[in-house]
Amino acid sequence: MDIKAVGVIGAGTMGNGIAHVFARSGFSVVLCDVEQRFLERGLATITKNLEREVAKNKVTAEEKAAALKRIEGVTERGKLAECDVIVEAATEKFEIKTEIFRDLDRLARPEVILASNTSSISITKLAALTRRPEKVIGMHFFNPVPVMKLVEVIRGLATSQETFAAVRELAVKLEKTPVEVNDAPGFVSNRVLMPLLNEAMFAVMEGVATAEAVDEVFKLGMAHPMGPLTLADFIGLDVCLDIMRVMQEGLGDPKYRPCPLLIKMVDAGWLGRKSGRGFYRY
Ligand code: CAA
Numbered sequence: 001m002d003i004k005a006v007g008v009i010g011a012g013t014m015g016n017g018i019a020h021v022f023a024r025s026g027f028s029v030v031l032c033d034v035e036q037r038f039l040e041r042g043l044a045t046i047t048k049n050l051e052r053e054v055a056k057n058k059v060t061a062e063e064k065a066a067a068l069k070r071i072e073g074v075t076e077r078g079k080l081a082e083c084d085v086i087v088e089a090a091t092e093k094f095e096i097k098t099e100i101f102r103d104l105d106r107l108a109r110p111e112v113i114l115a116s117n118t119s120s121i122s123i124t125k126l127a128a129l130t131r132r133p134e135k136v137i138g139m140h141f142f143n144p145v146p147v148m149k150l151v152e153v154i155r156g157l158a159t160s161q162e163t164f165a166a167v168r169e170l171a172v173k174l175e176k177t178p179v180e181v182n183d184a185p186g187f188v189s190n191r192v193l194m195p196l197l198n199e200a201m202f203a204v205m206e207g208v209a210t211a212e213a214v215d216e217v218f219k220l221g222m223a224h225p226m227g228p229l230t231l232a233d234f235i236g237l238d239v240c241l242d243i244m245r246v247m248q249e250g251l252g253d254p255k256y257r258p259c260p261l262l263i264k265m266v267d268a269g270w271l272g273r274k275s276g277r278g279f280y281r282y
Pocket residue numbers: 049050052053056118119141142143144145146147148189190225226231235
């Protein structure tokens with residue numbers, strides 16, 4: 001499969017990181033969001049992160065300029081019709097993704113692969129919204145996308161081997177390491193990570209230790225780059241709660257119940273780094 005142009009839906013944290021790595025690897029990118037100001041913010045982040053990479057001698061100033069030139073920001077979804085692959089990284093709500101997948105299925109050529117960066121929504125369910133379920137797949141990147149090596153490649157029940165092989169190859173071209181996973185709530189990454197973060201929250205709620213102490217245990221005792229509560233703030237507490245709920249509902253085991261402190265903090269609008277307050281203040 002000859003993939004040259006890639007569409008990315010959503011210019012938020014994940015979407016702009018995904019556009020960044022595709023453009024850095026020589027693909028032309030159509031980055032689509034609903035409002036011009038979201039595109040501008042996403043493009044400003046890409047510029048800043050590419051500058052960071054120039055400062056670290058990971059890319060040259062010329063490569064940075066060329067990468068930026070390869071990205072076209074659009075608010076009109078129809079512009080994605082020319083793309084060979086489309087990666088959806090919109091808000092993590094099933095209703096929003098439903099509308100997007102139905103629309104993409106209408107506007108993209110029949111051979112185009114539709115990938116989702118969802119962190120927990122069923123790929124099988126997204127695929128069933130389209131007339132090309134064999135061409136729908138999960139391409140789950142990790143934040144910060146330019147730095148993290150993993151792409152979890154998730155096969156929906158109907159995903160074809162051809163689609164899987166094309167996306168695996170695409171991840172390698174991005175200098176990432178693809179790992180194959182079957183569709184199940186939370187896939188592997190969040191199935192294992194989120195209960196850890198949730199349990200860290202229970203430890204704080206029950207007064208076992210402070211957030212700082214829990215994080216120190218994991219940084220110094222387990223060599224994690226960030227402690228679990230810093231990481232939860234970094235991911236976003238609303239995102240953590242949504243993922244716990246998807247696993248609770250999808251797997252039905254009470255061990256996936258979200259920590260009441262997490263629910264309370266999200267109710268308060270304390271969503272972590274992005275809102276200025278979570279387990280820490282920013
Ligand atoms: N873009 C480009 N480069 C970046 C960057 C960005 N947004 N953020 C950091 N970097 C680079 C820095 O330039 C630096 O490069 P060098 O190693 O060459 O010096 C490197 O990344 C490390 O950055 P810093 O020194 O500034 O900071 P750090 O050492 O504290 O590392 C971190 C930052 C990479 C984020 C590290 O703390 C880390 O790995 N944290 C864990 C991240 C993690 O677990 N992510 C997964 C979240 S879960 C998810 O995304 C999926 C989900 O479904 C919820």
